[in-house]
Amino acid sequence: MNFKKSVVLIFLLAYSTYSIAQITNTKKDSIYIQQVEDHKEPDKVLHAEPLYIDLIRDLGARKGEKEWNLGLGLTDNLKFDAYEALIEYEWAPIDRLGFEVELPFTFYSPQSGVNRDSIPSNSLNSIKIATQWSFFVNEQMATSMAIGYINEFELSDFREFGSPFIKGNIYNPFFIVAKRWGNNFHSLVYTGPMIEQNFSTNTFHTTYDINTSFHYMITGTRNFIGVEFNKTFDYGAFDMTIRPQMRLGIVENLLIGIVAGIPVSKENERLSSFVRLIWEPKHKEN
Template sequence: MKKLLALIIVLAASINSIAQVSNFEKDSIYIQQVEDHTEPDKVLHAEPLYIDLIRDLGARKGEKEWNLGLGLTDNLKFDSYEALIEYEWAPIDRLGLEVELPFTFYSPVNGTEKDSVPSNQLNSIKIAAQWSFFVNEPMATSMAIGYINEFELSDFRTFGNPFFKGNVYNPFLVVAKRWGNNFHSLIYTGPMIEQNFKTNKFHTTYDINTSFHYMITGTRNFIGIEFNKTFDHSDFDMTIRPQMRLGIADNLLIGIVAGIPVSRENQRLSSFVRLIWEPNH
């Protein structure tokens, strides 16, 4: 009887030890997959879902990703439906490139006259580049600079007259830090300089986007929040975007975002869904 009791105690201790190791491994398995020392250094960071990055920080040559986004915004006089398709890839280590086509469609509400609603449009042709100039695995920190050039197009009502109505110049800086294995923070900031070709006038705003995420142990899933802040001379707008990302398959993810404006001057609640496909992941 004493031998049997001793055997049970030993087995229980072994099972508990195995469970602890298993939990630790689950907590770090995805980080280990990303931060593979046989390749250039890379730190795992949670990427915000609404104002997303051009490519992962510390991108490695050959990485690529397709994104399909769908969104709905409840404005005061009309609803706007957002759709985008984008392709991003890394031709060399640390450099990410992206091409994006964003569309917006409008629908009047509350008896609003159709003529007073903006025309549907392909908003622009966006091309972008991002260079990760600092990647430190021991510090779990990455930094990058980038540039987005947005060729603004005329709406469908006057499409082609002119074809390009303006341009947006958008340099930016990204700083990201992971705290332990699960907590992530990121700052994405830079000016947006809009040029109107017809008047040749420039209008500048400044964006500061901060995000915080918690990545679920042993998965690529996370929950988090974005704070999208825009300074326009004396005006300040902020939208809070709680969000979550779920892995559907090994190379397929879905992100779900809600938008809550702090001031409801022009719009109310919004929602956004992003489908992320990583070929050959």
């Protein structure tokens, strides 16, 4: 895979989508904003959700909402390629409260001349369960806030699967604040610590993530272009990956997100790509 061409293709597709939307849509207000916010209870603000570090459920989720995600990614490392795959289901049993279950897999392929035994083993990385509560939703301010928690049961890789079955746990509380500026511009901050516990040694390792994102949603559509900045602080060390991205509606209730990853300070990681397929089954509205 030619990663430079992938990044260029993403922006060419985004520009083409923007041009077509500007020509065919002369309405000032976004149709999708009206669909989400107007004449429905409880209040909900339309926000552009980042595609790589995604939310547990929409901010201000309404009872009955649900969504399936299928993700596929490729990361180019110096010694191996890492292929990501994930499946997740998220739903809102009551207004403003969301839950999610995710199964993330990683498969590794050595670079030419590299011994397979020297690279990580394929694995079902973990079983992730999460919840998110939107405690502040203000349509006039176009602002939403939420707190949440992800619990990740880390599993042994396929070489040693079951010995033990669960090797550790990650505790991840987080806070989200998002604001829409006018009809089209969106910003969001997603932040919190990740506390990893190793059961065999009963040791803990803590890192802190600050993920910021900025998006432009095409008027009258669900399509957007934007960028994520995924930042991690680890005992004085700092890593950041810039992820330009775009989302396109394929058919009603089915969208595709395309993401490129550009590491800024990761020594062993090169460019990456990620695709997320999003299906939102219809639900009864209040």
